[in-house]
Amino acid sequence: MIEFSNVSKRYENGTRALENVSLNIERGEFAFIVGSSGAGKSTLIKLMLREEKPTSGIIHVNGFNLNKIKRRQIPKFRRTLGVVFQDFRLIPYMTAYDNVAFALRVTNVSSKDIRRRVPYVLGLVGLASKARIVPDKLSGGEQQRVALARALVNNPDLIIADEPTGNIDPELSFEIVELLHEINKMGTTIVMVTHEHELVSHFNHRVITIENGTVVSDTPEYQEEAGDYL
Ligand SMILES: Nc1ncnc2c1ncn2[C@@H]1O[C@H](COP(=O)(O)OP(=O)(O)OP(=O)(O)O)[C@@H](O)[C@H]1O
Numbered sequence: 001m002i003e004f005s006n007v008s009k010r011y012e013n014g015t016r017a018l019e020n021v022s023l024n025i026e027r028g029e030f031a032f033i034v035g036s037s038g039a040g041k042s043t044l045i046k047l048m049l050r051e052e053k054p055t056s057g058i059i060h061v062n063g064f065n066l067n068k069i070k071r072r073q074i075p076k077f078r079r080t081l082g083v084v085f086q087d088f089r090l091i092p093y094m095t096a097y098d099n100v101a102f103a104l105r106v107t108n109v110s111s112k113d114i115r116r117r118v119p120y121v122l123g124l125v126g127l128a129s130k131a132r133i134v135p136d137k138l139s140g141g142e143q144q145r146v147a148l149a150r151a152l153v154n155n156p157d158l159i160i161a162d163e164p165t166g167n168i169d170p171e172l173s174f175e176i177v178e179l180l181h182e183i184n185k186m187g188t189t190i191v192m193v194t195h196e197h198e199l200v201s202h203f204n205h206r207v208i209t210i211e212n213g214t215v216v217s218d219t220p221e222y223q224e225e226a227g228d229y230l
């Protein structure tokens with residue numbers, strides 16, 4: 001689903017953010033991306049979203065070759081993904097409902113489908129009763145759940161989240177990751193950048209560690225084997 005082959009990224013000011021990164025994330029996986037500040041995590045995410053282009057190397061995401069994708073195909077590519085950011089990026093004057101519905105309206109989904117789909121995803125994230133409220137009257141965790149509902153509403157195969165719990169309390173962070181965990185169990189691939197070691201160790205998922213622009217460790221999800229407890 002995501003394939004990086006020998007990807008390097010040097011920014012225009014000369015900063016080498018990624019050096020020769022190769023990795024594969026398969027359909028259905030849940031991968032945490034960890035590493036210290038400045039390690040290159042957000043750069044990796046921006047390359048996945050085609051917000052940045054690699055200096056060298058090849059990137060495939062969700063069936064698109066991001067080296068060859070044409071500018072006019074980029075919106076179509078992005079609609080195949082759900083994206084969640086640390087700072088939520090909700091539209092302040094729109095209700096929770098409209099923030100989520102907006103993601104569908106821009107893709108020409110029928111009003112009938114919008115009226116069916118939006119309440120469904122708001123229910124999934126536990127916000128059915130807050131549909132008519134604007135973001136600044138919601139808590140941080142609730143705002144992040146609206147952002148998650150918006151990422152889910154197009155039914156994407158892949159969700160990419162860069163520190164989705166960076167601006168919320170630890171208890172709410174668990175809730176958000178628990179939700180992502182449930183969504184992953186239903187088949188959606190998840191890539192999540194985080195600083196929070198507690199979150200990573202609480203959930204048994206693949207952990208890719210980036211330091212100084214390279215992958216320094218990659219531990220798969222722990223598979224329980226029959227013999228382990230004998
Ligand atoms: N647009 C840019 N132009 C130049 N340098 C950049 C740019 N964006 C990031 N960098 C640099 O690239 C390196 C990697 O940055 P990146 O944002 O990928 O780190 P990160 O792992 O996400 O860090 P954090 O945990 O603090 O978010 C850093 O040295 C950073 O200063």
Ligand SMILES: [Mg+2]
Pocket residue numbers: 041042043
């Ligand atoms: Mg970052």
